[in-house]
Structures are given as C-alpha cells and as structure tokens.
Amino acid sequence: xxxxxxxDIGQIDWDALKAAVAADDFDNGRTPEQMxxxxxxSAVNVFAYAGDEIVGTARALSDGVCNxxxxxxxxxxxxxxxxIARRMMEIIDERVPGQHIYLAADEEVRxxxxxxxxTRWDIGMGRVVGQWLQSR
Numbered sequence: 001x002x003x004x005x006x007x008d009i010g011q012i013d014w015d016a017l018k019a020a021v022a023a024d025d026f027d028n029g030r031t032p033e034q035m036x037x038x039x040x041x042s043a044v045n046v047f048a049y050a051g052d053e054i055v056g057t058a059r060a061l062s063d064g065v066c067n068x069x070x071x072x073x074x075x076x077x078x079x080x081x082x083x084i085a086r087r088m089m090e091i092i093d094e095r096v097p098g099q100h101i102y103l104a105a106d107e108e109v110r111x112x113x114x115x116x117x118x119t120r121w122d123i124g125m126g127r128v129v130g131q132w133l134q135s136r
C-alpha cells in the first residue's frame with residue numbers, strides 16, 4: 001500500500017490520532033482537543049496516510065517571513081525507514097521558502113536530520129511558563 005500525504009486538518013479524527021500516538025509512545029500529554037488547537041495554530045500541517053490510517057505527522061510554526069520551527073514529527077513505528085518523515089519534511093520546506101527552519105531533536109534522530117541538511121547547534125534553550133499544557 002502506498003503512502004499519501006495531506007495538509008488539510010479538516011478531516012482529522014483527533015481522538016484516533018491521539019490513540020495512535022499514545023500507542024506508539026509518542027504522546028506528550030495533549031488531549032485530542034489540544035492537538036486540534038495546536039494544528040489550527042500551525043503554519044503547516046502534514047499527515048501521512050496508509051489507506052485511511054494516519055501513520056505520520058509533522059507540523060511547523062512560522063512567522064511567515066524568516067523563522068519556522070518544526071515540531072511533532074512522528075512516523076508510526078512499523079512505517080519507519082520508508083522515507084515518510086523525509087517526505088513530510090520536504091512538504092514543510094516547500095511551504096516555508098526562504099525561512100530558517102529550526103527543530104529540537106534527540107540524539108538518536110539527529111543523524112536523520114543531518115541527512116536533510118540540518119546542522120547541530122548547541123545553543124538552544126527552553127522553559128515552560130506556568131504548568132505544562134495549561135490553557136489560558
């Protein structure tokens with residue numbers, strides 16, 4: 001079965017997606033509603049499908065001018081190493097031309113991103129304001 005890609009969030013079953021990422025140990029604690037809000041507030045969303053099943057996601061936040069930040073890159077474990085994440089990243093690239101793309105990556109996946117042209121930076125920092133995932 002071939003993999004297809006979509007950028008429309010209108011057809012997403014957020015409960016099913018939440019269950020899929022949780023079952024694949026990629027759950028950061030967001031509710032299905034929070035996942036939907038995250039997607040709505042993103043500049044680019046990419047979903048990889050095997051038939052009707054979502055087997056990959058990636059999204060980018062962007063100021064629309066010079067900076068984009070890639071988050072939530074996930075490929076369901078049985079579908080990894082088939083070029084799915086690479087294609088999702090290419091789709092993001094196509095939608096943020098001329099922008100600097102930043103992402104945070106665990107050590108074990110850094111070689112993958114290096115193959116896509118990313119370089120390691122050891123200058124990033126972060127913090128959580130208030131309680132994690134608490135809405136305003």
